[in-house]
Amino acid sequence: MKPGLPFLLPAFLLLASFPFLPSPAPAATPAPGFVVTVLGARGGMLDGNLSAYMIRPTGDDRAILCDAGTVTAGLVAADRAGALDDVAVPPGTGLTRPGYVLAHTIRAYLLSHAHLDHVAGLVIASPDDGPKPIYALPATLHDLSAHLFNWRIWPNFGDAGPPPTLGKYHYRPLVPGRADPVPDTAMTVTAWPLSHGGIDSTAFLLAANGAAILYLGDTGPDAVEGGHRLDDLWRAVGPQLAAHRLKAIIIEASYDDTRPDRLLFGHMTPAWVADTLRDLARRAGGPDTLRGLTVLIGHVKASLATGPAPQEAIRRDLLRDAARDGLQDVRFVIAEQGQRLTVGAGPTAATEAVPPAGPTGRPR
Ligand SMILES: [Zn+2]
Numbered sequence: 024m025k026p027g028l029p030f031l032l033p034a035f036l037l038l039a040s041f042p043f044l045p046s047p048a049p050a051a052t053p054a055p056g057f058v059v060t061v062l063g064a065r066g067g068m069l070d071g072n073l074s075a076y077m078i079r080p081t082g083d084d085r086a087i088l089c090d091a092g093t094v095t096a097g098l099v100a101a102d103r104a105g106a107l108d109d110v111a112v113p114p115g116t117g118l119t120r121p122g123y124v125l126a127h128t129i130r131a132y133l134l135s136h137a138h139l140d141h142v143a144g145l146v147i148a149s150p151d152d153g154p155k156p157i158y159a160l161p162a163t164l165h166d167l168s169a170h171l172f173n174w175r176i177w178p179n180f181g182d183a184g185p186p187p188t189l190g191k192y193h194y195r196p197l198v199p200g201r202a203d204p205v206p207d208t209a210m211t212v213t214a215w216p217l218s219h220g221g222i223d224s225t226a227f228l229l230a231a232n233g234a235a236i237l238y239l240g241d242t243g244p245d246a247v248e249g250g251h252r253l254d255d256l257w258r259a260v261g262p263q264l265a266a267h268r269l270k271a272i273i274i275e276a277s278y279d280d281t282r283p284d285r286l287l288f289g290h291m292t293p294a295w296v297a298d299t300l301r302d303l304a305r306r307a308g309g310p311d312t313l314r315g316l317t318v319l320i321g322h323v324k325a326s327l328a329t330g331p332a333p334q335e336a337i338r339r340d341l342l343r344d345a346a347r348d349g350l351q352d353v354r355f356v357i358a359e360q361g362q363r364l365t366v367g368a369g370p371t372a373a374t375e376a377v378p379p380a381g382p383t384g385r386p387r
C-alpha cells in the first residue's frame with residue numbers, strides 16, 4: 024500500500040481489514056437480519072475451504088446452507104474459531120457441536136449448481152448427515168441425481184435417480200422468481216438463474232421477518248456471458264434494496280482485475296462486481312440505495328504460488344474500483360472460513376467476525 028493512502032481509506036476497507044471488532048451485546052429482541060457463517064470461502068484449490076455459507080435469521084438457530092463445497096471441515100473450522108458458539112446444542116445428543124449443526128441446525132441445502140466445488144462437502148458428509156431437502160433449479164437436481172447420487176459415483180442418498188433410492192435427501196425443484204417457504208425455518212427462498220460459462224448457476228434470495236439476503240452462486244458478467252441474467256436479477260431485487268429490506272449480498276470475485284475477460288470462464292472480478300452493483304443501484308433508484316449494504320466477496324481462487332495471497336489483490340482492487348464507481352458506502356468484506364457476520368440487525372450492529380482457524384486460514 025502506498026504511503027499516505029490510509030487517510031483516504033473508506034470505512035468499508037477498515038472493516039474488511041480489521042474484522043476482529045468486539046461483538047455488540049445481543050439485543051433482547053433482535054432486529055430483522057441474518058447471521059452468516061462462512062464454512063468455505065474459496066473458489067478453487069483448497070479442498071477444505073470451498074463455497075458454503077450457513078445463513079439463519081438473527082435469533083433463530085434454524086439455518087440453511089447456500090452451496091456445500093466444504094461442509095464438515097468448514098463446521099470444524101468454524102467451531103474452532105468460536106463461530107458456532109451461539110448455536111444452542113441440547114445435552115444428550117451424543118454429537119459434537121459440528122455434528123449437531125450438520126444433522127440438526129442446517130435444515131436444508133440450496134445448491135447454485137453442481138460443480139464439485141459447490142457440492143463435494145455435501146456428498147462426503149452424506150452418510151452422517153440428517154435427512155433434509157435440497158433446493159435447486161431442476162437442471163442442478165438432475166445433475167445430482169444422474170451424475171453424483173447414482174450408485175456409481177456415490178450411493179443414491181436422494182429420492183430420485185437410479186434405484187434403490189435411500190431418500191435421505193428430498194429434491195425440491197425451484198421455479199425461477201417464485202418465493203417458496205423453506206419448511207422448518209422462518210425463511211422463504213426465491214431463485215433466479217445465472218449464466219456461468221455455458222451452464223446455469225443460481226441466485227437465491229432468502230427472506231425472513233421483513234429482511235432479505237441475496238446469495239449468488241458462480242456467475243459471469245452479462246457483458247461477457249452474452250445475456251441479461253444479472254440485469255434480470257437486479258430488476259427483481261432492486262425494489263427490495265430500495266425498501267431497505269435487502270441487507271447483504273454474497274457474490275463471487277474469483278480473479279483480480281488483471282484477469283482478461285476472455286479468461287473469466289463464467290466468473291467475476293472486482294471491477295465487474297463494482298460494475299454490476301452500479302447496475303443494481305440503477306434498478307433500485309440510485310446510488311444512495313447501496314448505503315450500508317454488506318457485500319461479502321467469496322469464491323476467490325486460491326493459489327499455491329509464492330507471493331501475496333489472491334484475496335489481498337482482490338481487496339486492493341475492490342478499494343480502487345469502489346472509489347472510482349462511487350461505492351464508498353458499501354461495506355465490502357472478503358469471506359474467510361470460520362467467519363461469522365451479523366447483517367441488518369439494527370443500525371448499531373457492527374460486522375461481527377471471528378478469526379479463521381486451522382490450516383486453511385491464513386494469518387493476517
Ligand atoms: Zn465454483
Ligand SMILES: [Zn+2]
Binds near residue numbers: 241
Ligand atoms: Zn462453477
